[in-house]
Amino acid sequence: MKILVTVKEVAEVDDEFGISGLDIDASDLEYNLNEWDDYAVEEAVQLSEERDGVEVVTVTIGPERSEETIRMALAKGADRALRVWDDTLEDAQYLDVSTKADIITTVAEAEEPDLVLTGVQAGDDSNGATGVAVAERLDYEWAAVVNALDLSDDVASVHRELEGGIEELTDVELPAVLTIQTGINEPRYASLRGIRQAQRKPLETSSLEEIGLDESVVETPVERTDMYEPESESDAVIWEGDAEETASELAQFLRDKGVVEG
Amino acid sequence: MTVLAVTEHRRGELRDVSFEIVTAGRELASELGTELELAVIGGDVDDFADRLNLDGVGTIYTVEEGEEFNHGVYTQAIEQLYAETEPTALLLPNTVNGLDYAPAVAGRLDLPLVTDVIGVEGEDPLEVTREQYGGKVETTYDIDADSYAITIRPAEWPAAEGAGEAAIEAFEADIDEDAIGATVTGFQEVSGGDVDISEADVLVSIGRGIEEEENIPLVEALADALGATLSSSRPIVDNGWLPKNRQVGQSGKVVTPDVYIAIGISGAVQHVAGMKGADTIVAINTDPNAPIYDIADYGIVDDLFDVVPELIEAFGGDVPDV
Ligand SMILES: Cc1cc2nc3c(=O)[nH]c(=O)nc-3n(C[C@H](O)[C@H](O)[C@H](O)COP(=O)(O)OP(=O)(O)OC[C@H]3O[C@@H](n4cnc5c(N)ncnc54)[C@H](O)[C@@H]3O)c2cc1C
Numbered sequence: 167m168k169i170l171v172t173v174k175e176v177a178e179v180d181d182e183f184g185i186s187g188l189d190i191d192a193s194d195l196e197y198n199l200n201e202w203d204d205y206a207v208e209e210a211v212q213l214s215e216e217r218d219g220v221e222v223v224t225v226t227i228g229p230e231r232s233e234e235t236i237r238m239a240l241a242k243g244a245d246r247a248l249r250v251w252d253d254t255l256e257d258a259q260y261l262d263v264s265t266k267a268d269i270i271t272t273v274a275e276a277e278e279p280d281l282v283l284t285g286v287q288a289g290d291d292s293n294g295a296t297g298v299a300v301a302e303r304l305d306y307e308w309a310a311v312v313n314a315l316d317l318s319d320d321v322a323s324v325h326r327e328l329e330g331g332i333e334e335l336t337d338v339e340l341p342a343v344l345t346i347q348t349g350i351n352e353p354r355y356a357s358l359r360g361i362r363q364a365q366r367k368p369l370e371t372s373s374l375e376e377i378g379l380d381e382s383v384v385e386t387p388v389e390r391t392d393m394y395e396p397e398s399e400s401d402a403v404i405w406e407g408d409a410e411e412t413a414s415e416l417a418q419f420l421r422d423k424g425v426v427e428g
Numbered sequence: 429m430t431v432l433a434v435t436e437h438r439r440g441e442l443r444d445v446s447f448e449i450v451t452a453g454r455e456l457a458s459e460l461g462t463e464l465e466l467a468v469i470g471g472d473v474d475d476f477a478d479r480l481n482l483d484g485v486g487t488i489y490t491v492e493e494g495e496e497f498n499h500g501v502y503t504q505a506i507e508q509l510y511a512e513t514e515p516t517a518l519l520l521p522n523t524v525n526g527l528d529y530a531p532a533v534a535g536r537l538d539l540p541l542v543t544d545v546i547g548v549e550g551e552d553p554l555e556v557t558r559e560q561y562g563g564k565v566e567t568t569y570d571i572d573a574d575s576y577a578i579t580i581r582p583a584e585w586p587a588a589e590g591a592g593e594a595a596i597e598a599f600e601a602d603i604d605e606d607a608i609g610a611t612v613t614g615f616q617e618v619s620g621g622d623v624d625i626s627e628a629d630v631l632v633s634i635g636r637g638i639e640e641e642e643n644i645p646l647v648e649a650l651a652d653a654l655g656a657t658l659s660s661s662r663p664i665v666d667n668g669w670l671p672k673n674r675q676v677g678q679s680g681k682v683v684t685p686d687v688y689i690a691i692g693i694s695g696a697v698q699h700v701a702g703m704k705g706a707d708t709i710v711a712i713n714t715d716p717n718a719p720i721y722d723i724a725d726y727g728i729v730d731d732l733f734d735v736v737p738e739l740i741e742a743f744g745g746d747v748p749d750v
Contacts (some may be wrong), residue, residue, distance in 0.1 A: 179561045
């Protein structure tokens with residue numbers, strides 16, 4: 167059995183940041199493994215530990231910098247990694263859902279996995295759409311927002327986490343794409359041994375052309391036109407001063423409100 | 429040339445987003461100078477259609493097909509309805525179920541898709557607004573296409589009101605059952621546990637700013653000193669530091685206490701969905717740009733590890749060693 171896991175490096179923004187043009191200044195961004203993908207990697211690795219003959223392959227669309235994140239996934243137990251990047255992707259204004267889905271689909275078509283695990287969303291763009299878009303392109307079954315998974319030979323029995331503390335129980339025929347929700351497992355920390363081993367695991371980089379796509383895959387009718395800090399809707403009263411002063415303001419407020427004892 | 433909006437229901441009830449999408453759809457239809465049409469798929473479609481017969485709705489298509497949501501049925505039904513009605517804009521809810529079919533529908537129909545939209549404006553091209561980087565910035569996009577799909581964020585538009593005069597039409601979808609490989613077998617409710625945070629008058633709620641499990645006693649001591657109940661954002665529960673019944677938000681509990689003290693919580697939309705109804709919201713967060721301040725009534729822009737011990741002392745509590 168082969169499991170393909172999408173691994174994205176996401177940008178986190180510093181408390182203080184600037185915007186130039188249509189994105190946040192690169193110097194105000196820090197890169198990390200996407201939180202949701204961390205759970206997807208863990209789920210795949212656990213499945214490979216529970217049964218024989220499971221290969222876990224990761225796929226990433228990202229620049230060379232993202233290899234650090236990819237090595238982290240390898241250190242946690244993925245077997246090998248694929249990365250797609252070239253100048254066309256580098257120069258694109260941004261990559262929309264259909265571009266990302268087309269690329270991942272093309273990689274998946276070559277790999278022919280039984281199961282594709284993605285995160286529910288990426289923490290930076292929050293599109294929440296790539297996994298299901300890939301399923302449709304591959305003609306695989308799918309389930310979005312999965313927080314429990316029980317795998318048999320040809321069916322994935324999942325819980326989909328709906329709103330309001332309700333879970334939907336669904337049987338999904340394989341091959342399938344599942345978008346993984348945080349909390350489904352406890353992602354491990356990479357061990358030192360894992361980190362050493364990861365250095366020797368295969369990490370293959372390909373251009374669009376090498377996977378069989380051309381530049382047109384980045385074309386999209388959806389053009390980003392602006393990025394700005396939202397006008398603060400805040401009319402919050404901010405208590406000023408050192409911690410002792412602000413804490414006593416809050417204490418006074420709570421007493422005045424009559425909601426606390428003491 | 430219309431706007432076609434798809435509504436949502438669960439276990440016999442229309443969900444709030446179904447009324448919000450009518451408001452969003454009306455707005456979009458007036459930007460485009462066209463008419464709003466609705467689709468109701470599955471469940472008691474006639475009853476749902478009656479309730480969605482609201483001011484500004486042109487036609488409501490009912491698709492009688494199953495009781496509950498199934499993404500295969502939705503995808504096929506919408507594809508066929510789309511072919512019949514040829515809308516300019518396909519409007520879908522950005523809910524957990526919306527995310528389970530919107531990307532598939534957009535793929536089948538070869539439509540550009542923009543998700544989690546919070547604003548629509550202009551006609552040609554349409555400009556949509558969404559958030560990025562956990563709500564720290566907003567971005568706008570022009571959609572330069574004859575037709576497109578967008579999903580709208582729940583609770584962003586008010587629920588539509590006012591009786592309408594919509595035509596209600598049954599639409600016979602031709603569903604290929606063999607093509608559906610996902611079957612819903614049931615529902616399960618997350619169990620109650622020791623406390624019901626939705627009953628509390630004062631909630632001390634903590635987020636990822638607490639950093640480590642070892643620091644939890646600090647906020648427990650604060651909750652004790654205030655006679656308050658401890659709740660949290662999702663990552664705290666995901667990490668297993670507090671049980672699931674303490675989670676506030678979209679996939680946790682909806683709470684409406686007199687006072688909600690959000691400590692080291694950024695205020696992500698899925699968290700806010702669970703606590704915006706609190707009477708008074710106090711935020712303690714080092715980041716003055718954190719979205720939580722948009723809905724807070726009072727704020728302390730400072731390190732929780734400095735403020736919380738002071739607060740415990742102000743109420744005569746013992747500050748634990750963390
Ligand atoms: C389908 C779906 C459902 C979800 N459901 C929920 C839900 O029900 N409930 C929920 O909460 N989330 C939910 N989420 C997750 C949500 O998107 C956010 O990831 C989550 O709410 C973030 O939690 P947080 O605010 O604690 O963490 P972060 O966003 O990481 O914020 C931490 C905050 O702490 C501040 N901070 C850090 N250190 C300190 C310090 N020393 N002193 C003071 N402040 C500090 C930071 O400035 C930051 O603002 C859901 C997501 C999805 C996709």
